Amino acid sequence: xxxLIIIGAGPAGLSAGIYSAKNKIKTLVLAxxxxxxxxxxxxxxxxxKGIKEKxxxxxxxxxxxxKLELGQEVVALEKNIVSFSVEVKSxxxxxxxxxxxxxxxxxxxxxxxxxxxxxxxxxxxEIKVGTDMKTNISGIFAAGGVVSSPFTDVLISAGxxxxxxxxxxxxxxx
Numbered sequence: 001x002x003x004l005i006i007i008g009a010g011p012a013g014l015s016a017g018i019y020s021a022k023n024k025i026k027t028l029v030l031a032x033x034x035x036x037x038x039x040x041x042x043x044x045x046x047x048x049k050g051i052k053e054k055x056x057x058x059x060x061x062x063x064x065x066x067k068l069e070l071g072q073e074v075v076a077l078e079k080n081i082v083s084f085s086v087e088v089k090s091x092x093x094x095x096x097x098x099x100x101x102x103x104x105x106x107x108x109x110x111x112x113x114x115x116x117x118x119x120x121x122x123x124x125x126e127i128k129v130g131t132d133m134k135t136n137i138s139g140i141f142a143a144g145g146v147v148s149s150p151f152t153d154v155l156i157s158a159g160x161x162x163x164x165x166x167x168x169x170x171x172x173x174x
Contacts, residue, residue, distance in 0.1 A: 002096040012144025012161030013102035014055040019165035021066035104145040133164035
């Protein structure tokens with residue numbers, strides 16, 4: 001069982017993974033793929049490529065705390081009595097104590113998956129979170145393009161991922 005599963009490998013998911021590994025949280029990142037876009041933040045401070053390089057370096061430094069599985073499309077997320085189960089399209093189930101949803105902004109016309117139906121949404125269909133990136137479900141956090149926010153930027157998404165990881169760490173230690 002993992003302490004934390006992060007769904008998505010965009011700026012929010014990767015920065016959440018970095019922070020989690022640095023805090024010695026056993027973390028699995030599940031994603032269909034890395035982003036093909038090279039996006040910078042509006043201030044020119046960081047790039048997605050830079051975050052990805054730091055994430056890959058963190059996997060090398062802390063392989064016991066950070067694992068990545070690409071080619072994994074999450075189709076279901078369930079809250080169990082004392083944990084969560086995350087199912088991918090191949091049918092494999094993963095178990096964890098907390099989850100960060102960082103799956104990116106939904107493309108117009110995509111249908112909602114089971115894991116997206118768990119959390120409260122705003123009128124645009126984005127997940128509602130507090131300033132600590134907590135959702136309405138204890139143990140589920142969200143960051144990046146999936147959350148309700150007027151701001152979309154690599155730097156902001158990465159910061160939200162870091163905040164989600166810090167909040168998940170606090171949750172796991174409580």
